[in-house]
Amino acid sequence: MYDMHIVGGGPAGCFAGISAVQQGKKVLLSEEHKRIGEPEACSGLVSKSGLEALSSYVDYRKAKINEIKSAKIVCGKEEIIVRPKKESAVVICRKEFDRMAAERFVEEGGKLELGKKVTRKFQARTVVGADGPASAIAEHFGFPRIEKYVATLQGEFSYRCQDKHQTELYFSSEHFPGFFGWIIPINEEEAKIGLGVRLPLHPLIYYKRFLSRLGIKEAKFSVSAVIPIQMRRQTAIERGGYRVALVGDAAGQVKATTGGGIFFGASCGILAGKYAQQPAKYESEWKKSYWLDLALHQQARAILDIWGGQPPSLLVRAAKMALFDELIEQEGKMDRWSQMVSPQLPLAYGKIVLCRLFGVKT
Ligand SMILES: Cc1cc2nc3c(=O)[nH]c(=O)nc-3n(C[C@H](O)[C@H](O)[C@H](O)COP(=O)(O)OP(=O)(O)OC[C@H]3O[C@@H](n4cnc5c(N)ncnc54)[C@H](O)[C@@H]3O)c2cc1C
Structure with missing residues (x-):
């Protein structure tokens, strides 16, 4: 018998495993596929700060494919280019990242069952449900359901991006209802191109149209998956003699704005590894650390939902005029x-406005 049984060998499960073994626990991690990280259902775009925060567990540099320094955001006819000064992103090979995490788990003394x-x-x-968006563990133990999901399709194409360090994000209530489309460069010649639409819509028709507008004839895809865009109301429980914690997509620990879940899933995984034997403690610990961030993303998504996922042109123009792009x-x-919500924010904004008024470069 083990101290903890983790179900699912994605980032949430592997990071939970590493952290639990490091606490001296005897851990079994079961993954339904024969190989970790396969099939790959991800774009692999993660903030560098997030990957740095996880780097004592997995060295993301070994899985790095490209660095992203700016984003072109297209909302209908409006376009904004954002070049963050303090934040950049990295495109990682998810397969490699997950494989390294599982390897580390085994090196630390965990038992991996493929x-x-x-x-x-x-x-x-003690059971940790790290079994992804359609969590059977959540279902089995009767956790409250997640109501909002996005259906996605993504493929890798020969595609020449304007800038290999710039990602492109498309918001349109007509073409990407309830979510968005993306082009993430891999290098000068290739990109991951995908989109999401809100379930119960089917993404295929939108995907074909998106690719055709980009001049791509063959609508092939290598990823067809769903993303939860709502936190589960309860993520830990004691039931039927088991202590159960859900983590990662199974818990809805995903940014509702972009569907990004690697950083939050892995970070909450670390907490699940430490606290899953005390379900109430796990629930309060991850919420203390990350609930506000995820709730803010959820709130932003709720606002976008008012217009089917596409903010009105007038609002985008007003945001540009108000220099919000510079603030970002x-x-x-x-x-x-949550770290942006600080007394520094109005000060930084005031400085940007003053610099613009007096023609000083920020
Ligand atoms: C198209 C697409 C693009 C994305 N792009 C990004 C991105 O750029 N950046 C980002 O941060 N996030 C992205 N995401 C989200 C990200 O992939 C997920 O948030 C992340 O994979 C969640 O990790 P997880 O470990 O919770 O779940 P998963 O990665 O889904 O892992 C769950 C694992 O559990 C296994 N499993 C399931 N059921 C069982 C069972 N009963 N028994 C045993 N094993 C089981 C599965 O095989 C799987 O390996 C994207 C998602 C999609 C669909």
Whole structure:
């Protein structure tokens, strides 16, 4: 018998495993696929600050494919280019990142079991459900349901981006209802191109149209997956003699704005590894650390939802006139929005406005 049985070998499960073994626990991690990280269902775009925060567990530099320094955001006919001064992002090979995390788990002394789908027969009294967006563990233990999901399609294409360090994000209630489309350069010649639409819509028709507008004829895709864009109301429970904690996509620990879940899933995984044996403690610890960030992303998504995912042109223009794009460049964070809400923010904004008024470069 083990102290903890983790179900799912994605970032949330592997980081939970490493952290639990480091606490001296005897841990079994079961993954239904024969290889960790496969099939890859991700774009692999993560904030550098987030990856740095996780780097004592996994050295992301070994999985790095490209660095992203700016974003072109297209909302209908309006376009904004944001070049953050303090924050950049890295495109990682997810397969490699997950593989390194699983390797570290085993090196630390964890037991990895591949090709094993687990839905009920658990090998420990503490179970960590890290089994992704359609969590069977959540279902089995009767957790409250997540109501909002996005359906995505993504493929890798020969595609020449204007700038290999610039990602492109497209918001349109007509073409990407309830979410957005993306082009993430891999290098000068290739890019990951994908989109999401709000379930129950089907993404294929939108995907074909998006690719055709980009001049790509063959609508091939290598990723077809869903992303939860709502936190689960409860993520830990004691039931039927088991202590159960959900983590990562299974818990809805995903940014509702972009669907990014690697940083939050892995970070909450570390907490699950420490506290899953005390479910209430796990729930309060991850909420203390990350709930506000995720709630702010959820709030922003709720605002975008008012217009089907596309802010009105007038609002985008007003935001540009009010120099909010410059504020994002100066103070913007990809993940931890709660850290932007500080007394420094109005000061930084005041400085930008004054510099513009007096023609001083910021
Ligand atoms: C198209 C797309 C693009 C994305 N792009 C980004 C991005 O650029 N940046 C970002 O941060 N996030 C991105 N995400 C989100 C990110 O992929 C997820 O948030 C992240 O993978 C969540 O990690 P996880 O460990 O919780 O779940 P997963 O990575 O889904 O891992 C769950 C694992 O559990 C296994 N499993 C499931 N059920 C069982 C079972 N019963 N028994 C055993 N094993 C089981 C699965 O095989 C899987 O390996 C994207 C998602 C999609 C779909």
